[in-house]
Amino acid sequence: MSWLTPTMQDLLLEALWQTAVMVGAGAAISVALGLPIALLLYATGSDGLRPAPWVNRPLGLLVNATRSTPFIILMVAIVPFTRLVAGTSIGTGAAIVPLALAATAFLARLFENALREVDKGVIEAARAMGATRLQILLKVLVPEALPGLIAATTVALVSLVGFSAMAGAVGGGGLGDLGIRFGYQRFMPEVMATVVLVLILLVQGLQSFGDWLVRRTSHR
């Protein structure tokens, strides 16, 4: 990248690393939280394994509320919560909190849809064999939905890359922040172009890897 000064190159690498940390940690946390929420939404739905509207409705409402809040607003709105969890409200680590929260709500819905795609017949067969609800969730639904869950995670990763560009607002750094501060505010079009190029490559890479994993895991 000879069109960038060595200093800019270092900044770019640092920003790439910050983005990787924010997206990676955000994705890990949101998968870990989103899957149980999706299972709960699925199981307590009106045609679920144990319908429970008093769980399903409030939980669905919470997920929708989080999803409808624009990320930039969510990020500043939950600053007290971020401070509670991360000990600070500024920096890459602090940015992970709102990122994970937004992605969790997003993934919970995507995961729930993936679970709904599982053939009802397989679930019925498991019931006929005397499976418990937990066994149906963990040994039938999740394994059968795995390709769909992976596809959903890929979509979430790509969205996280986009969300992470706004992390500069809380001092989170990252590629988007670099593009804004140097490419836009300091009129360095070559930095902006490089940032956009790296983001495109990153998203392409994530998507291709996700697609490959979906193909590997599905046996249709």
Next chain:
Amino acid sequence: MHDETAPADRATAIRLIGLRKRFAAGGTVALDDVSLEVKQGEVFGIVGRSGAGKSTLIRSVNLLERPDAGQVEVLGADLLAMDEPALRSARRGIGMVFQHFNLHTRRTVAENIAFPLEIAGVPRAERAARVAEILPLVGLEAKRDSYPAQLSGGQKQRVGIARALASRPRILLCDEATSALDPETTQEILALLRELRERLDLTVLLITHEMGVVKAVCDRVAVMEAGRVIEQGRVFDVFTRPAHPTTRRFVAEVIGHAVPQGTLARLPRPAEGQVRQVVQVVFTGPHSTRAVVSEASRDFGIDINIVSGRVDEIAGEPFGVMALAAYGPEARVAAAFAWMRGLGLDVAEVSE
């Protein structure tokens, strides 16, 4: 309810008493006071059009569908009185095979068959041993590591059957098990079911909309319509003497009771001084294999024209239905038919 067609010497495997089920308030009635008794070791078929309630009925046996009223007894145990853990363990003793196979797409054949054992907490080594034991029974040794998507419909259903039998159930429920298969594969699967029934001393309850399936494997049959059992009995009896119009239509699909009107219209007129009489003869019992037609023609000096007919075997017994047009002097024609009736054949005059 006492069922005089059930073999009295055998213990009851499934007893359903007064089952009622209605989907949604004011909706259609799926089961309307249905009672059935399936004896151990028999293959019992329930036949009906779609929407007749047969699917709800078979799903009531393992309580996949809970009836609104009635009693469900399997191997002497009252399923409706059970709590969940007891019901789950009772379900392990009832295998079920499905129309669309319902296999796990991401498990291999061996892993699919092992699934019921896995959820029952059977150790891995024991599961592997059982799978190795059961694969040859369904002829799938070579496919043990294939995924369902790589199998044909018939092979998928073999996996479904193997899975249903993995935990050594005494009872097998077949929910339209051959309805998604082509006729040839259907016969293969039915042959397999017959063989497994003999070998494992299973009780089989199956539902189907095809009378051919009933004819091929069942000992007894119940015909359902609008949530009710309208007729039941030994397969041979129901096929040879269907009482209800719906049953007659079902039976006609397989053995063609109807006398073709077009052929009747083309029959030659009787000669001067003779009569023409068309009858439908049902051949059952000890004389069903006797050369009745040629004997009657010879001994009574009349001509007999076979208008339509089919001689077949149902539930292992010979059986035939024939429409005959007899030509001759009225007295001799009448005497010939009287002689046939004397042999125990069912002779019914067909109005032209």
